[in-house]
Amino acid sequence: MALKIEKLENAHVGPCTFVIERKECLAISGASGSGKSQLLRMIADLEPHSGEVWYDGTPQSGMDAALWRQNVLYVSAESGWWRQNVQEHFSFRHYSEASLLLTELGLDAATLMAKPVHHLSTGERQRAALVRALVHKPAFLLLDEPTSALDEQTSALLEQLLLKVMQQDTGLILVSHNVEQANRLAHRRFLLKNKQLVRFEDGMEKL
Numbered sequence: 001m002a003l004k005i006e007k008l009e010n011a012h013v014g015p016c017t018f019v020i021e022r023k024e025c026l027a028i029s030g031a032s033g034s035g036k037s038q039l040l041r042m043i044a045d046l047e048p049h050s051g052e053v054w055y056d057g058t059p060q061s062g063m064d065a066a067l068w069r070q071n072v073l074y075v076s077a078e079s080g081w082w083r084q085n086v087q088e089h090f091s092f093r094h095y096s097e098a099s100l101l102l103t104e105l106g107l108d109a110a111t112l113m114a115k116p117v118h119h120l121s122t123g124e125r126q127r128a129a130l131v132r133a134l135v136h137k138p139a140f141l142l143l144d145e146p147t148s149a150l151d152e153q154t155s156a157l158l159e160q161l162l163l164k165v166m167q168q169d170t171g172l173i174l175v176s177h178n179v180e181q182a183n184r185l186a187h188r189r190f191l192l193k194n195k196q197l198v199r200f201e202d203g204m205e206k207l
């Protein structure tokens with residue numbers, strides 16, 4: 001039950017090759033513009049690329065794109081919303097689970113669900129976007145700076161939730177500038193440098 005990334009490459013990043021198992025967290029850091037988001041977006045099949053990604057033995061090129069993105073789900077730091085109110089982005093069958101998750105993230109679920117998206121704060125929108133992804137129970141979750149708009153206390157709630165999600169069989173690829181957060185969550189850390197992923201441990205590049 002793994003996601004295998006093989007020689008994945010576009011003009012901005014790669015070729016990158018690595019494997020991540022479910023229940024595992026792999027953190028990627030790197031300078032602004034080094035290609036972290038591009039890498040996640042290629043893995044989620046949201047950017048043209050060469051190379052291949054395999055999900056539990058099935059290649060990305062052999063799976064319907066919508067199904068792929070449900071299993072290998074990218075959550076951007078700046079989420080897109082397409083309807084007026086938050087609750088319109090959740091199907092009825094996901095509503096109670098979404099409410100529980102929003103509460104775990106320190107939000108008043110009923111109030112937030114009823115709000116127009118454009119009335120949410122940046123941090124509220126960021127948490128709601130994560131919940132919108134989690135209700136689909138992805139096998140692998142690709143998180144792009146998931147706490148960039150959150151205070152320390154709320155970030156801790158989100159990290160607790162991510163640990164729980166991992167225990168429930170989801171693999172995480174976490175892009176984060178927050179070293180402490182990467183150390184708390186990740187089993188392995190990588191640095192993206194000169195378009196390549198370099199193993200990174202104890203603040204040192206590992207050859």
Ligand SMILES: Nc1ncnc2c1ncn2[C@@H]1O[C@H](COP(=O)(O)OP(=O)(O)OP(=O)(O)O)[C@@H](O)[C@H]1O
Pocket residue numbers: 012030031032033034035036037038039
């Ligand atoms: N749609 C696009 N068209 C052209 N170039 C792009 C596009 N998106 C990203 N790039 C370029 O690709 C490179 C990598 O961008 P990317 O967003 O992956 O960086 P990042 O490491 O995630 O940066 P940050 O930490 O600032 O979010 C940058 O040079 C960026 O300008």
